[in-house]
Amino acid sequence: MPVTPFNHPEKYTYQNGFGSYHETEAVEGALPIGANNPQKPRYGLYNEKLSGTAFTAPRHENQQTWLYRILPASAHSPFEPRESATYDLNPGGLRDAKWHQIPNQLRWDPFDMDETKDWIHSLHLVAGAGDPSMKSGLGIMIYAAGKDMDPKAAFYSADGDLLIVPQHGALDIQTELGKILVRPNEICIIPRGIRHRVTLPEGPVRGFILELYQGHFQLPELGPIGSNGLANARDFQAPVAYFEEDTESEHTLFAKFSGNLFAAKQNHTPFDVVAWHGNYYPYKYDLGRFNTIGSISYDHPDPSIFTVLTAQSDHPGTAIADFVIFPPRWLVAEDTFRPPWYHRNTMSEFMGLIHGQYDAKTGGGFQPAGASLHNVMSAHGPDASTHEKASNADLKPMKVGDNSMAFMFESSLMVGVTEWGLKKCNKVQTDYNAESWEPLKPHFKRPAPAKIVNGKANGTNGSQADASQQPHYT
Numbered sequence: 495m496p497v498t499p500f501n502h503p504e505k506y507t508y509q510n511g512f513g514s515y516h517e518t519e520a521v522e523g524a525l526p527i528g529a530n531n532p533q534k535p536r537y538g539l540y541n542e543k544l545s546g547t548a549f550t551a552p553r554h555e556n557q558q559t560w561l562y563r564i565l566p567a568s569a570h571s572p573f574e575p576r577e578s579a580t581y582d583l584n585p586g587g588l589r590d591a592k593w594h595q596i597p598n599q600l601r602w603d604p605f606d607m608d609e610t611k612d613w614i615h616s617l618h619l620v621a622g623a624g625d626p627s628m629k630s631g632l633g634i635m636i637y638a639a640g641k642d643m644d645p646k647a648a649f650y651s652a653d654g655d656l657l658i659v660p661q662h663g664a665l666d667i668q669t670e671l672g673k674i675l676v677r678p679n680e681i682c683i684i685p686r687g688i689r690h691r692v693t694l695p696e697g698p699v700r701g702f703i704l705e706l707y708q709g710h711f712q713l714p715e716l717g718p719i720g721s722n723g724l725a726n727a728r729d730f731q732a733p734v735a736y737f738e739e740d741t742e743s744e745h746t747l748f749a750k751f752s753g754n755l756f757a758a759k760q761n762h763t764p765f766d767v768v769a770w771h772g773n774y775y776p777y778k779y780d781l782g783r784f785n786t787i788g789s790i791s792y793d794h795p796d797p798s799i800f801t802v803l804t805a806q807s808d809h810p811g812t813a814i815a816d817f818v819i820f821p822p823r824w825l826v827a828e829d830t831f832r833p834p835w836y837h838r839n840t841m842s843e844f845m846g847l848i849h850g851q852y853d854a855k856t857g858g859g860f861q862p863a864g865a866s867l868h869n870v871m872s873a874h875g876p877d878a879s880t881h882e883k884a885s886n887a888d889l890k891p892m893k894v895g896d897n898s899m900a901f902m903f904e905s906s907l908m909v910g911v912t913e914w915g916l917k918k919c920n921k922v923q924t925d926y927n928a929e930s931w932e933p934l935k936p937h938f939k940r941p942a943p944a945k946i947v948n949g950k951a952n953g954t955n956g957s958q959a960d961a962s963q964q965p966h967y968t
């Protein structure tokens with residue numbers, strides 16, 4: 495049987511654990527013992543440190559990795575601007591990527607595939623907040639590509655950590671620290687600065703990216719849930735060291751720096767790390783492993799119970815970005831309107847659909863590869879057809895989201911939309927409100943007049959007055 499990317503015994507090998515200190519060597523003995531930067535590293539390698547946090551970041555936040563490589567990352571020509579007339583992922587608005595702050599609920603039809611693009615050129619900034627040059631905020635991008643990156647090219651973003659959410663097609667990501675294969679229903683994080691090359695072993699790809707301009711993702715606190723649940727630490731996978739040996743041919747190193755593209759030349763492969771140890775590395779996670787927790791009595795809980803990863807602001811519990819999923823799950827709540835409630839939020843909510851159907855939007859307008867944005871205090875909730883179904887449903891235990899996966903990038907920041915996201919992509923639905931909420935009918939029926947005295951039923955505090963109105967469970 496020929497060795498393909500999918501049956502090669504060693505091509506995708508991972509080490510498990512979130513935030514773990516990992517060490518890995520592709521050549522036995524390449525990792526120094528009891529030291530980080532020996533005078534003469536084994537096998538003539540160079541020592542190099544990659545810092546993902548300030549040197550003096552507190553120990554529990556500190557992230558760095560030591561690399562043992564054939565040539566240092568600095569061995570390249572000066573960077574030159576590339577595609578400066580067209581490439582713009584800069585939210586500062588050099589050309590057309592300025593944030594438009596608008597209160598409208600927005601929804602996008604599925605974003606198009608674009609088979610003419612490679613990974614680097616496939617990125618489109620749709621929305622976000624803040625500024626990578628200030629290391630503040632986040633960017634939300636769409637990618638759609640059909641071409642492998644050049645075999646002699648590598649790319650990194652200096653702007654932030656890339657949380658990649660594939661919607662279609664597999665990404666074979668060769669990173670400096672090893673190889674990762676990511677498919678839809680999995681996610682991958684490539685931290686700031688890590689050089690990578692993306693090829694497409696199963697054809698065209700499309701998906702979503704949250705670029706975190708500040709901080710790093712962590713697992714959410716579990717509180718009373720206890721020591722297991724939601725995304726379990728052992729299910730996060732980091733690659734093992736894997737290197738190429740090419741110190742002759744010309745390579746191009748692309749950098750996204752403050753949203754602009756630059757390129758430099760070097761006459762050796764950037765993927766020459768023979769061994770590494772540390773806690774700053776790319777990793778992947780299979781969303782199918784999420785341990786979903788929900789109400790087993792009554793009421794619809796906050797969606798924070800579905801948080802996979804969170805990047806906290808300086809105010810604990812308030813996120814710059816939460817990555818939340820809506821996986822297949824059982825709904826059993828009694829006397830409950832089971833879909834999400836009608837809602838206004840001080841946080842902004844950008845949602846996307848990977849596949850299937852989202853339980854708050856059964857009207858058909860929220861489609862796989864499509865997205866929606868409910869910004870700070872923009873009112874939203876189930877569409878009219880969902881409300882109609884859910885308020886009359888027989889409340890048997892019911893599985894929702896079978897073969898489905900929606901997600902949310904939730905942020906405490908007001909999220910602006912770029913010119914591309916608003917206009918150029920040509921995907922914004924004009925009938926979102928008209929289809930979703932404007933058809934909602936009033937169902938209010940005033941109780942018999944005798945019961946109302948000064949706005950209070952029977953002259954007492956209305957809400958608790960009539961115990962027969964309260965739910966009771968047997």
Ligand SMILES: O=C(O)Cc1cc(O)ccc1O
Nearest residue numbers: 796797834835837843854874
């Ligand atoms: O708006 C949405 O669909 C996301 C969402 C889901 C949920 O279960 C509760 C609140 C919420 O904002």
Ligand SMILES: [Fe+2]
Nearest residue numbers: 837843868874
């Ligand atoms: Fe919401």
